Amino acid sequence: PEQKRVNNPHLCFDWFQPEDVTRDEGEVASIAAMIRYMLARYRLDASRVFVTGLSAGGAMTAAMLATYPELFAGGAIIAGVPYGSATNAQEAFGVMGQGRSARPGNWARGC
Incomplete structure (x- = not known):
């Protein structure tokens, strides 16, 4: 998904804010909800969901894999x-x- 300027003026994911990268909170919860919506709405194969991202998106990919591992078949952090x-x-x-x-x-353990 694309970031909104209201969330981050540089249009990057806030991968470092604890309130955005804790399971069931903030941006990771929003992304997980989008994935679940797409899976249900379009009857997609849940075993074929992958996540990838570049830079801040790569950091958010790491956060998604750490907080919602059950949603993904795999991921690539770039x-x-x-x-x-x-x-x-x-x-x-x-x-x-x-x-x-x-x-x-x-x-x-998250450092």
Whole structure:
């Protein structure tokens, strides 16, 4: 889906705001609702739903896979960042600019 300027002035997904990337809240809940609507409305095969995104869309792809894994057969993150790697805009710019290292178990817990 396309982002609305009212949600983000740069038309990017807010992949770093906890209220937007927590299951059943914010943007991830909205995207999940869109997927469920399309599946029901058009009688689509739920086993063939994939998610992908570039940059902020890649970060939102990571958030969708982390919060709604049952909705997807798979996903591809392109130039995105790991789910839970930032919780505010300042951290987001740091992660995008310099990266962030964590042990695998810490990434799994959202750092």
